[in-house]
Amino acid sequence: MGKKNCIVAQSGGPTVAINASLAGVVKGVKDSQVFDTIYGSVNGILGILNNNVINLSEIVANEETLNRLKHTPSMYLGSCRYKLPTVEESPETYAQIFEMFESLNIGAFFYIGGNDSMDTALKLSQYAASIGSDVRVIGVPKTIDNDLCLTDHTPGFGSAAKYIASTILEIAHDTFSYPVPSVTIVEIMGRDAGWLTSASALARNEYNTAPHLIYLPEAPFDTAQFLADVKELLKKQNTVIIAVSEGIRDKNGNYISAASQTTDGFGHSHLSGAGKALENFVTSNIDIKVRSIEINVLQRSGAHISSATDLTESFELGHHAVELAEEGVTGCMVTLKRLSSNPYKVAYGHENVAKIANEIRSVPREWINEAGNDVLPPMYEYLRPLIIGEPDIRYKNGLPDYMDISHLTKA
Amino acid sequence: MGKKNCIVAQSGGPTVAINASLAGVVKGVKDSQVFDTIYGSVNGILGILNNNVINLSEIVANEETLNRLKHTPSMYLGSCRYKLPTVEESPETYAQIFEMFESLNIGAFFYIGGNDSMDTALKLSQYAASIGSDVRVIGVPKTIDNDLCLTDHTPGFGSAAKYIASTILEIAHDTFSYPVPSVTIVEIMGRDAGWLTSASALARNEYNTAPHLIYLPEAPFDTAQFLADVKELLKKQNTVIIAVSEGIRDKNGNYISAASQTTDGFGHSHLSGAGKALENFVTSNIDIKVRSIEINVLQRSGAHISSATDLTESFELGHHAVELAEEGVTGCMVTLKRLSSNPYKVAYGHENVAKIANEIRSVPREWINEAGNDVLPPMYEYLRPLIIGEPDIRYKNGLPDYMDISHLTKA
Numbered sequence: 001m002g003k004k005n006c007i008v009a010q011s012g013g014p015t016v017a018i019n020a021s022l023a024g025v026v027k028g029v030k031d032s033q034v035f036d037t038i039y040g041s042v043n044g045i046l047g048i049l050n051n052n053v054i055n056l057s058e059i060v061a062n063e064e065t066l067n068r069l070k071h072t073p074s075m076y077l078g079s080c081r082y083k084l085p086t087v088e089e090s091p092e093t094y095a096q097i098f099e100m101f102e103s104l105n106i107g108a109f110f111y112i113g114g115n116d117s118m119d120t121a122l123k124l125s126q127y128a129a130s131i132g133s134d135v136r137v138i139g140v141p142k143t144i145d146n147d148l149c150l151t152d153h154t155p156g157f158g159s160a161a162k163y164i165a166s167t168i169l170e171i172a173h174d175t176f177s178y179p180v181p182s183v184t185i186v187e188i189m190g191r192d193a194g195w196l197t198s199a200s201a202l203a204r205n206e207y208n209t210a211p212h213l214i215y216l217p218e219a220p221f222d223t224a225q226f227l228a229d230v231k232e233l234l235k236k237q238n239t240v241i242i243a244v245s246e247g248i249r250d251k252n253g254n255y256i257s258a259a260s261q262t263t264d265g266f267g268h269s270h271l272s273g274a275g276k277a278l279e280n281f282v283t284s285n286i287d288i289k290v291r292s293i294e295i296n297v298l299q300r301s302g303a304h305i306s307s308a309t310d311l312t313e314s315f316e317l318g319h320h321a322v323e324l325a326e327e328g329v330t331g332c333m334v335t336l337k338r339l340s341s342n343p344y345k346v347a348y349g350h351e352n353v354a355k356i357a358n359e360i361r362s363v364p365r366e367w368i369n370e371a372g373n374d375v376l377p378p379m380y381e382y383l384r385p386l387i388i389g390e391p392d393i394r395y396k397n398g399l400p401d402y403m404d405i406s407h408l409t410k411a
Numbered sequence: 412m413g414k415k416n417c418i419v420a421q422s423g424g425p426t427v428a429i430n431a432s433l434a435g436v437v438k439g440v441k442d443s444q445v446f447d448t449i450y451g452s453v454n455g456i457l458g459i460l461n462n463n464v465i466n467l468s469e470i471v472a473n474e475e476t477l478n479r480l481k482h483t484p485s486m487y488l489g490s491c492r493y494k495l496p497t498v499e500e501s502p503e504t505y506a507q508i509f510e511m512f513e514s515l516n517i518g519a520f521f522y523i524g525g526n527d528s529m530d531t532a533l534k535l536s537q538y539a540a541s542i543g544s545d546v547r548v549i550g551v552p553k554t555i556d557n558d559l560c561l562t563d564h565t566p567g568f569g570s571a572a573k574y575i576a577s578t579i580l581e582i583a584h585d586t587f588s589y590p591v592p593s594v595t596i597v598e599i600m601g602r603d604a605g606w607l608t609s610a611s612a613l614a615r616n617e618y619n620t621a622p623h624l625i626y627l628p629e630a631p632f633d634t635a636q637f638l639a640d641v642k643e644l645l646k647k648q649n650t651v652i653i654a655v656s657e658g659i660r661d662k663n664g665n666y667i668s669a670a671s672q673t674t675d676g677f678g679h680s681h682l683s684g685a686g687k688a689l690e691n692f693v694t695s696n697i698d699i700k701v702r703s704i705e706i707n708v709l710q711r712s713g714a715h716i717s718s719a720t721d722l723t724e725s726f727e728l729g730h731h732a733v734e735l736a737e738e739g740v741t742g743c744m745v746t747l748k749r750l751s752s753n754p755y756k757v758a759y760g761h762e763n764v765a766k767i768a769n770e771i772r773s774v775p776r777e778w779i780n781e782a783g784n785d786v787l788p789p790m791y792e793y794l795r796p797l798i799i800g801e802p803d804i805r806y807k808n809g810l811p812d813y814m815d816i817s818h819l820t821k822a
Binding site: 177178180203293300305399400409 | 425454486491573576577580582583584586619708711713798799801808816
């Protein structure tokens, strides 16, 4: 009956490593004795439902293109924010998906994404079992938030951490140039988990003590204590640089951002972020130059300073997913297990996706100091290896030479 | 009487190339047959007034350190925002400066900076002439704003332009991933001149049409027309990405940012930037996902993606300044003259600093389209060569390995 084909999709928020995992899947299928063509579903599972599928075996025809794909940020296949209904809610959706699999002679489906994607992978693998289909369903993790369970860390996190640490270091060089007292607040992504904000600590070195304060969602934020922390530092230094998660909240669980509203020229009000809220708070209470910086989407799309360790692991996880499918494994997510931090060594494994979907992994409270304004040594040991290595980014006309995404930009 | 020494200082806002010029001055003095030691004045001219001077000949002892200095962002010597009084206002200030020159046996003073620094260089050279001092005073330009006269462009601009174009390209990859309608507004530095915002156009390539609208301070901004521009684009595309200068203003010269106020939890109000103002304006008028991104200080301190062309030119300008001083030239600023754009060729020259200080160079109106929402081909031709080339940034522990600035961080 000939070789089976594979299909892959991407979902959730962008990272700079999600295409490295895609490249790993593509390479895995190319290396495979069991599988033939690798198809890509455009805009997550929606591409399968809407018949928007491209042939990645043809598009990624050589090593050069594979390398370019590996270094291109965000989702080459496009994303979706689609919550797959349960089979009880919509049996026809499942029927449609598996008809599509049938028509393309699919033997394995790989879903690269975060929590929601793992939920989709779980549902599809359960459905496959229920109908006796031999289509394997394997999840490949990604999220800059690093909040998935049962994996040491998530693809995309190390590069975002490197972007953040480098940026904080460069902000420190900028800020320390001025011999005037100032407070700089840097807002970092992380609605529920403080992993990314913790990475700001890696900017500290022999000459740089910034960030001087670090606030995570895992420790309740107290505005009065914050103000006291800042004032105390200003007694002994000119420059205070603060890293803060977008998701910091008070002891009642209310986001700090909600305390600040902006009004446009037409009287409408809009919520602003935690960084801006703290900037306004300091401005109102201390007579000093204050600036807030929101790193924004750059931390998840700045591929030009990604971590080679992260990209390599992301690629290998994609490749490993194909190997598992070859062996008949299904209903799992590929994972990273840390064997040692120094020297850094990881092993590639897999876990039942049912144990991962819809769970969140937070920063352990014991990795945060008692005052809730800094991280402790175990966090450094955990983070350090993840940002190591600079990938071989090619440039064209002075800009990174990424994959052509015409199939997305023409929409 | 032996060889004379030199002293150098930096002033104004940071760029990623201002230390490349410093490295050029240091190398120029090391190469010189006329000059001996190169001193650095910490925090601009204030270091000379406050006796805070370091020996750069000793600190930058080898090629490796010179290379690290060349690639370190912001001011290694620290900055100041000090307006030198006129000699009539404060003759004692001038006397103090020239006594310091005398005590260090100074033959030339190099001031790396923007407009204010050129004003200082002018005053000091005039004072030197008036007292018959043979201390040469030479300005070395720098500003990401690219708004100095009589030089084709300014050191620091090309790297900031490269940062902005790369960032817009990465934001495009991020935004085009989502199959949902959205408007993204990117605020770029430039209070008076739109050069930097224009550089966003370089992100356009075979597959990327973003930014779709570009607004500069040089064309009056009309909010109603802006809304019409956005709505028109949304008729034919899902994704609209807009680049806007922080300094856009209406036809009466009022900054658009002033239209938006933020209120903190304590009832104080604060001005927000142009990007946030436009975000709020779109949110209030179009039912669509809207995001504003302020690139902020990263565009002037992100050395990890600087332009090799920019760093080389900045270095050479510093070196050229020393050569001019050797020849007895004074009261000038070193300049770049473009000989051709394709192939790109520049010559190093100098101009009377009196013709440069306190003048501003804006984007020519004829390089902006009639609608005032995009730039025209001459701008591309002008900008393209300036972002070419990737410098050899060294990394340590996964982060750029910059110069130790303990002398600034310990303050």
